[in-house]
Amino acid sequence: MSDFKFLRGPKDWWRQAVVYQIYPRSFSDSNGDGIGDLKGIISKADYLKTLGVNAVWLSPFYPSALADGGYDVDDYRDVDPRIGSLEEFDVMVQELHSREIRVFVDIVPNHCSDRHVWFQEALAAGRGSKERDRFIFRDGRGENSELPPSDLSSHFGPHGWTRVEDGQWYMHLFTKEQPDFNWDNPEVHEEFLKTLKFWSDRGVDGFRIDVAHALKKQLDPLPNRSSYSLEVMKDDGTDPLFDRDDVHEIYAEWRNLFNQYDPPRVAVAEAWVHPHRRAPYASEKGLGQAFNFDLLAAAFDADAYHDIIESNLEFSASTGSSSTWVLSNHDVIRHATRMVIPGYGESADGFGSENKWYVEHRMDNDLDLELGLARAQAATLLILALPGSTYLYQGEELGLPDVTDIPSDQMQDPQWFRGEGKLKSRDGCRVPLPWEPTGTSFGFGPGGSHLPQPSWYAKYAASVQDADPNSTLNLYREALALRAKLITEEQLSWQESASGTLLFERPNGWLCFTNFTQHEVELPQGDLLLHSGVVSGGKLSGPATAWLKR
Ligand code: GLC
Numbered sequence: 001m002s003d004f005k006f007l008r009g010p011k012d013w014w015r016q017a018v019v020y021q022i023y024p025r026s027f028s029d030s031n032g033d034g035i036g037d038l039k040g041i042i043s044k045a046d047y048l049k050t051l052g053v054n055a056v057w058l059s060p061f062y063p064s065a066l067a068d069g070g071y072d073v074d075d076y077r078d079v080d081p082r083i084g085s086l087e088e089f090d091v092m093v094q095e096l097h098s099r100e101i102r103v104f105v106d107i108v109p110n111h112c113s114d115r116h117v118w119f120q121e122a123l124a125a126g127r128g129s130k131e132r133d134r135f136i137f138r139d140g141r142g143e144n145s146e147l148p149p150s151d152l153s154s155h156f157g158p159h160g161w162t163r164v165e166d167g168q169w170y171m172h173l174f175t176k177e178q179p180d181f182n183w184d185n186p187e188v189h190e191e192f193l194k195t196l197k198f199w200s201d202r203g204v205d206g207f208r209i210d211v212a213h214a215l216k217k218q219l220d221p222l223p224n225r226s227s228y229s230l231e232v233m234k235d236d237g238t239d240p241l242f243d244r245d246d247v248h249e250i251y252a253e254w255r256n257l258f259n260q261y262d263p264p265r266v267a268v269a270e271a272w273v274h275p276h277r278r279a280p281y282a283s284e285k286g287l288g289q290a291f292n293f294d295l296l297a298a299a300f301d302a303d304a305y306h307d308i309i310e311s312n313l314e315f316s317a318s319t320g321s322s323s324t325w326v327l328s329n330h331d332v333i334r335h336a337t338r339m340v341i342p343g344y345g346e347s348a349d350g351f352g353s354e355n356k357w358y359v360e361h362r363m364d365n366d367l368d369l370e371l372g373l374a375r376a377q378a379a380t381l382l383i384l385a386l387p388g389s390t391y392l393y394q395g396e397e398l399g400l401p402d403v404t405d406i407p408s409d410q411m412q413d414p415q416w417f418r419g420e421g422k423l424k425s426r427d428g429c430r431v432p433l434p435w436e437p438t439g440t441s442f443g444f445g446p447g448g449s450h451l452p453q454p455s456w457y458a459k460y461a462a463s464v465q466d467a468d469p470n471s472t473l474n475l476y477r478e479a480l481a482l483r484a485k486l487i488t489e490e491q492l493s494w495q496e497s498a499s500g501t502l503l504f505e506r507p508n509g510w511l512c513f514t515n516f517t518q519h520e521v522e523l524p525q526g527d528l529l530l531h532s533g534v535v536s537g538g539k540l541s542g543p544a545t546a547w548l549k550r
């Protein structure tokens with residue numbers, strides 16, 4: 001990839017890549033059944049090329065009963081027939097590769113689905129069997145094992161243990177349809193190496209590793225909680241459930257396999273750990289990169305952004321990895337909406353106020369979405385100028401707000417309907433994309449849409465924005481094209497700037513200036529290359545970001 005001449009060679013293509021996350025069921029539907037599919041992705045290969053991304057990451061497309069949006073996997077080495085086939089997968093990889101777009105797939109190693117053949121075998125084989133040892137089965141408490149083995153809760157509520165017919169219980173950190181694997185069992189190790197090899201051999205370039213910090217557990221005594229809230233998670237490698245030091249032995253094994261390929265396969269960890277514990281996941285002896293989710297929980301504030309940028313550049317430098325930047329994904333409220341939710345970013349982990357607002361006000365609110373979009377564009381241009389790689393989520397290039405008012409009976413997310421009314425639904429960021437202003441599903445496909453699309457989707461449609469030089473879509477396209485030209489060594493230096501603004505410079509004189517306030521401010525010296533907001537008389541409106549060149 002010629003644009004990446006500043007990377008240290010073809011094996012380092014990922015270091016400053018722009019990776020676009022596709023949620024396959026909601027991206028593009030080729031046959032009108034309301035579910036996005038691989039043929040739909042293939043039909044948008046030119047769109048992705050024109051957008052200018054370097055890679056796509058596909059959320060799970062494996063056969064699944066969809067108890068958790070596909071993160072309940074029936075078979076790790078196949079494609080859900082509703083989404084396509086392995087042959088279509090190969091065509092998709094070819095089509096993307098021929099446009100210099102790499103492919104990441106999602107690996108879900110903490111748990112599978114209760115329909116996975118191993119779990120079915122475990123149920124049939126009974127207590128004490130080697131089949132059950134691939135999972136975490138225990139006898140219950142009470143005279144007849146009628147009480148769960150411990151007071152473990154699950155993320156999607158309520159219980160973390162489910163009883164099977166013969167009276168034993170199995171552990172699941174997520175829904176009961178997602179039994180946790182026993183990573184002390186060597187067969188589990190072999191099985192995942194086989195899966196990683198399977199996709200690597202098919203030409204997959206990288207892997208996103210789901211809940212990478214949960215695989216190893218200390219189960220004696222059995223833990224009584226299950227929360228990956230950082231407030232309760234220990235931060236020294238001894239937590240019974242998360243971020244244990246020995247989890248890295250698994251990733252060292254995987255690295256061994258990745259390095260047998262040319263170029264070596266890459267991976268990025270989804271690990272919600274204390275920031276100072278992120279480094280080993282990103283080590284070149286491990287997965288190589290780790291998501292930095294700090295901006296998902298941060299207020300839109302110059303000081304907060306400054307500190308997050310500083311600390312993450314330090315973490316990545318300490319392991320030789322490059323930093324990652326994320327503003328949206330399939331688990332959080334889209335950033336164009338999130339950034340104007342009252343109280344957002346004020347609580348310790350940021351998510352408390354978002355949940356509360358969602359539960360209380362989602363159906364009826366007067367959020368200032370214009371301000372939300374201005375902040376979203378400003379934040380996006382800022383992260384695109386940072387050293388490291390950027391992960392974009394499908395639809396953010398359209399400036400899409402979250403769909404907060406999906407009727408409860410049409411929600412699909414287990415976090416919503418099993419969370420006892422306390423947890424937001426993640427369906428609002430998973431609504432199928434609007435490609436056209438009209439049609440039965442706004443051009444998502446020739447039929448309907450598996451989640452309801454709001455009428456205001458029309459004005460956000462990709463084709464509408466394509467024709468509008470001032471659209472968010474065209475801003476993203478220009479920014480990615482410019483970034484590819486400007487990309488340089490992975491450093492930045494901060495420059496003096498007014499309060500409520502941030503200014504940094506990359507080694508080649510590329511300046512990024514962000515105005516976090518809501519009033520206009522003086523632009524710094526330099527040739528103006530690109531900006532969000534409005535520039536007039538040497539001033540930039542707020543909130544907005546400008547790129548300049550010295
Ligand atoms: C990750 C995924 C999320 C899923 C969970 C369980 O956090 O991003 O969507 O529900 O893991 O697999």
Ligand code: CA
Nearest residue numbers: 029031035037
């Ligand atoms: Ca379809």
